[in-house]
Amino acid sequence: MQAEELEEAFEEEAIQPLGRPAPRDLPPSILLSAGYDGRAEKAFLRLYEPSSQQIYIWYDNTGHLPYCISKRSPEELRRNEKLLSHQGFLTLEPIERYDALRDEKIRVTKIVASNPLAIGGQGKSGIRNLIDESWESYIRYYQNYIYDMGLIPGMPYRVEDGKLVEVEYELPEDVKERLSLLVEDEEAEFREQILEWARLLQHPVPHIRRASIDIEVQMTQADRVPNPEEALQPIIAVSSVSSEGLRRVFLLAEEGMEEDIIEGAEVEIFHDEKDLIQEAFRLLDEYPVILTFNGDDFDLRYLRRRGQRLGFSQDEIPITLGRKFAYLRNGVHIDLYRFFLNRAIQVYAFSDRYRENTLDDVASSLIGKRKLQLDFSTSSRMEVARYCLQDALITYELTAFDDDLVMKLMVLLSRISRMTLEDVTRQGVSRWILTLMEYEHRRRGWLIPNKEDILALKGETATKAIIKGRKYLGAMVKEPKAGIHFDVTVLDFASLYPSAIKNWNLSYETILCPHPEDRANIIPGTPHWACRRRRGLTSLIIGSLRDLRVKWYKPLSRDRRLSKEERVFYDVVQRALKVILNASYGVFGAETFSFYCPPLAESTAAIGRYAMTQTLEASEKLGIEVIYGDTDSIFLEQPREEQILELMEWSRKNLGVELDIDKVYRYVVFSRRKKNYVGVSQDGSVDIKGLTGKKRHIPPIIKEAFLQLTRILSGIRRPEDVEGAKEAIRELVERVYNRLRNREFELEELAFRVMLGRSLSSYETNPQHVKAAKMLQEQGISLGVGDIISYVVTQGGVKPVRLASKRDVDVEKYIEYLESMFEQVLEAFEMDLDQIIGRPRMKTLQSFFQR
DNA sequence: AGCTTTGGCGACGAGT
DNA sequence: ACTCGTCGCCAA
Numbered sequence: 001m002q003a004e005e006l007e008e009a010f011e012e013e014a015i016q017p018l019g020r021p022a023p024r025d026l027p028p029s030i031l032l033s034a035g036y037d038g039r040a041e042k043a044f045l046r047l048y049e050p051s052s053q054q055i056y057i058w059y060d061n062t063g064h065l066p067y068c069i070s071k072r073s074p075e076e077l078r079r080n081e082k083l084l085s086h087q088g089f090l091t092l093e094p095i096e097r098y099d100a101l102r103d104e105k106i107r108v109t110k111i112v113a114s115n116p117l118a119i120g121g122q123g124k125s126g127i128r129n130l131i132d133e134s135w136e137s138y139i140r141y142y143q144n145y146i147y148d149m150g151l152i153p154g155m156p157y158r159v160e161d162g163k164l165v166e167v168e169y170e171l172p173e174d175v176k177e178r179l180s181l182l183v184e185d186e187e188a189e190f191r192e193q194i195l196e197w198a199r200l201l202q203h204p205v206p207h208i209r210r211a212s213i214d215i216e217v218q219m220t221q222a223d224r225v226p227n228p229e230e231a232l233q234p235i236i237a238v239s240s241v242s243s244e245g246l247r248r249v250f251l252l253a254e255e256g257m258e259e260d261i262i263e264g265a266e267v268e269i270f271h272d273e274k275d276l277i278q279e280a281f282r283l284l285d286e287y288p289v290i291l292t293f294n295g296d297d298f299d300l301r302y303l304r305r306r307g308q309r310l311g312f313s314q315d316e317i318p319i320t321l322g323r324k325f326a327y328l329r330n331g332v333h334i335d336l337y338r339f340f341l342n343r344a345i346q347v348y349a350f351s352d353r354y355r356e357n358t359l360d361d362v363a364s365s366l367i368g369k370r371k372l373q374l375d376f377s378t379s380s381r382m383e384v385a386r387y388c389l390q391d392a393l394i395t396y397e398l399t400a401f402d403d404d405l406v407m408k409l410m411v412l413l414s415r416i417s418r419m420t421l422e423d424v425t426r427q428g429v430s431r432w433i434l435t436l437m438e439y440e441h442r443r444r445g446w447l448i449p450n451k452e453d454i455l456a457l458k459g460e461t462a463t464k465a466i467i468k469g470r471k472y473l474g475a476m477v478k479e480p481k482a483g484i485h486f487d488v489t490v491l492d493f494a495s496l497y498p499s500a501i502k503n504w505n506l507s508y509e510t511i512l513c514p515h516p517e518d519r520a521n522i523i524p525g526t527p528h529w530a531c532r533r534r535r536g537l538t539s540l541i542i543g544s545l546r547d548l549r550v551k552w553y554k555p556l557s558r559d560r561r562l563s564k565e566e567r568v569f570y571d572v573v574q575r576a577l578k579v580i581l582n583a584s585y586g587v588f589g590a591e592t593f594s595f596y597c598p599p600l601a602e603s604t605a606a607i608g609r610y611a612m613t614q615t616l617e618a619s620e621k622l623g624i625e626v627i628y629g630d631t632d633s634i635f636l637e638q639p640r641e642e643q644i645l646e647l648m649e650w651s652r653k654n655l656g657v658e659l660d661i662d663k664v665y666r667y668v669v670f671s672r673r674k675k676n677y678v679g680v681s682q683d684g685s686v687d688i689k690g691l692t693g694k695k696r697h698i699p700p701i702i703k704e705a706f707l708q709l710t711r712i713l714s715g716i717r718r719p720e721d722v723e724g725a726k727e728a729i730r731e732l733v734e735r736v737y738n739r740l741r742n743r744e745f746e747l748e749e750l751a752f753r754v755m756l757g758r759s760l761s762s763y764e765t766n767p768q769h770v771k772a773a774k775m776l777q778e779q780g781i782s783l784g785v786g787d788i789i790s791y792v793v794t795q796g797g798v799k800p801v802r803l804a805s806k807r808d809v810d811v812e813k814y815i816e817y818l819e820s821m822f823e824q825v826l827e828a829f830e831m832d833l834d835q836i837i838g839r840p841r842m843k844t845l846q847s848f849f850q851r
Numbered sequence: 852a853g854c855t856t857t858g859g860c861g862a863c864g865a866g867t
Numbered sequence: 868a869c870t871c872g873t874c875g876c877c878a879a
Contacts, residue, residue, distance in 0.1 A: 343854095343855085344855080426853090428853070430855060465858085466859090467859080470858085471856090473857080475857060477858060477859075582855085585855075587855045589856050590854075592854060601855095631857090631858085673860065674859055674860080675859055690860070692861065695861090766863095766864070767863065768862085768863070768864095817862095820862095824861090
């Protein structure tokens with residue numbers, strides 16, 4: 001390994017921090033992130049001081065050096081020539097560690113590097129590949145350094161005598177008392193863990209000074225996105241909106257440009273692009289946090305490359321680029337595109353309110369604001385300025401709405417996962433949980449096991465999945481009772497899988513543990529057993545988080561006695577916990593997860609099925625009719641109040657899980673299909689689950705008709721409403737038929753929009769969207785995974801929307817789609833489309849003769 | 852490059 | 868005409 005290679009591997013971390021050095025008496029400041037200063041060869045921390053709203057830099061003076069751990073003895077390792085010749089590594093230190101997997105203490109070797117660069121990635125440049133069977137190795141020196149120091153990102157610290165000290169946040173006595181009361185039945189370890197979490201979560205999140213930034217680049221062709229690596233086109237506008245209310249546009253002057261003002265914003269005109277960029281760089285240095293929407297891939301990348309092209313020196317450009325990310329030398333760059341792209345955030349924090357990951361879609365769904373429309377080929381420079389400012393504005397507001405909800409959410413996630421803001425906003429849930437687990441291992445002085453070790457000891461799964469290609473048997477779905485049902489109450493288990501993990505002591509080390517006396521403690525529905533002697537780490541962590549969410553944060557977020565601000569904050573905490581908890585089971589079944597443990601995931605799901613079947617039985621005994629159930633929810637038809645209460649009590653007592661009322665429906669309509677129903681609540685709001693008409697890829701014209709259909713149906717309150725509804729449906733169908741037959745539509749309205757799930761060449765079959773994609777490719781349009789293909793169905797095939805015309809459309813085919821979708825719904829209502837629209841049914845002989 | 856899981860549905864393509 | 872597998876999307 002050559003020194004240059006090492007340097008190269010670390011290029012992205014080798015940045016020069018800018019913020020002012022932390023004074024001896026730095027007031028409480030929030031740990032935002034860490035970096036590695038290549039010149040000083042030192043790790044540093046970025047601290048945000050809320051009263052001055054400044055970033056301070058704290059250099060490490062502890063002489064802390066990176067290390068990794070090997071199972072082999074020092075003697076054995078000394079025989080490894082490659083290892084000895086490895087640049088920068090020095091001492092081999094025999095130590096003892098607890099191996100949770102085998103429940104024993106063992107001797108290992110700690111390999112300490114003298115050069116901070118020496119223990120790097122896990123690839124070629126890492127020391128890991130020189131030692132077989134290593135257990136812990138560093139992915140990024142500075143990052144792990146945070147964990148090793150026992151520091152928690154997002155928490156407040158003070159500098160004292162050149163040392164970093166966490167600012168004690170004592171929970172108020174009454175809070176402590178109430179919390180302890182909630183978990184008084186639990187063992188000491190569990191109670192302590194709860195208090196530890198509460199300390200992290202209760203500590204208020206300070207307001208963080210920040211600004212968004214967005215750039216516009218001169219376009220050559222209207223539909224080509226400029227390449228940020230080349231940065232050939234000039235930057236014509238840079239906009240920024242800050243938390244102090246500043247709205248600025250830096251605009252490059254154009255010949256004959258008419259200068260104008262933008263209400264509420266400062267517009268600064270530049271005649272030299274270099275000056276403009278200079279000003280943008282100054283802005284980036286100015287703020288503790290910079291927000292972008294896709295800044296990793298575009299805005300900051302383009303700014304840096306363009307800056308280089310125009311002759312700025314390395315030191316003048318405040319942006320460092322990794323292969324995938326863009327960082328700043330002073331503050332923290334948060335790319336909101338990446339954050340909102342995260343499925344867990346999308347689904348659990350924002351209940352799937354936005355569907356596509358564009359700024360326009362996310363913003364319009366969350367804050368009700370949209371991008372401006374702009375045609376770049378004809379627009380004036382001032383129009384570009386307005387457009388650019390609007391983007392910066394909504395980017396900022398995405399973090400500011402609901403009292404800085406998103407900012408707080410990110411800081412809380414950073415505390416829970418023990419990751420820096422930069423990392424937690426860019427990486428997925430499996431990384432969050434991994435980092436948290438690693439932290440807890442290090443805190444206890446435990447060895448971090450290798451994936452292979454876990455797999456070798458715990459093995460694979462024992463059950464057979466229903467669906468081919470899956471690894472184990474999952475959740476249970478009860479056959480729905482078809483038809484319409486009035487007064488339906490839906491109960492669901494509070495965090496079913498996390499509860500299973502908690503109550504059955506599931507963890508990678510406690511499942512199939514080595515103790516013979518635990519073998520009788522069988523998980524129902526599996527041949528696996530779980531330990532009774534020690535509390536499992538996963539069970540402890542997930543279990544305590546679960547209890548906090550269910551027993552503390554969720555109730556508080558709805559407690560009317562609290563102020564609105566308090567409730568909102570508790571709601572954010574509650575949501576952050578939800579995001580982590582919901583992913584906590586799945587990761588153990590993911591091969592890519594470092595604590596991959598198939599029997600653990602399998603057991604969790606098995607306990608879920610057990611809870612469901614037991615509850616169905618109990619309901620029957622109580623005389624409640626259960627008309628449907630899926631995974632963790634059951635639908636009860638006209639249950640009496642005391643029946644519900646009894647069932648809830650039964651669940652708490654016998655399963656140790658709270659059963660909550662999730663929904664009360666005026667009526668629910670089931671077809672015979674699972675995961676398909678329409679529920680209408682007391683207030684008339686409609687829940688539609690699984691029905692085709694709702695799916696993302698369905699053409700808008702059909703989706704729209706579907707929406708209107710559900711509106712008509714939700715209006716049905718009494719039996720006598722039915723005739724009117726049928727008439728309305730008939731009119732609706734007629735309208736759409738006519739539009740189709742007369743071709744009174746825009747092509748876009750008929751477009752199926754299907755995502756390319758893999759690369760074009762790797763498809764085994766030739767589905768419609770792939771056919772369309774191939775046609776696009778022939779036109780020289782490059783397509784990749786994740787791209788959405790818009791196509792219409794034509795006579796004898798499909799065509800991409802942009803290559804098709806109205807004449808091509810196979811109208812009859814669309815009528816078929818429409819009918820099949822309508823029938824799916826109407827069938828459940830025991831209505832018949834043919835009958836409603838007065839068309840004889842041709843499908844049976846009987847109807848043929850009746851004609 | 853990034854990747855939590857299994858169950859279930861409709862539509863289509865490919866083979867018999 | 869029928870079955871079976873693939874694909875994408877959704878429920879939980």
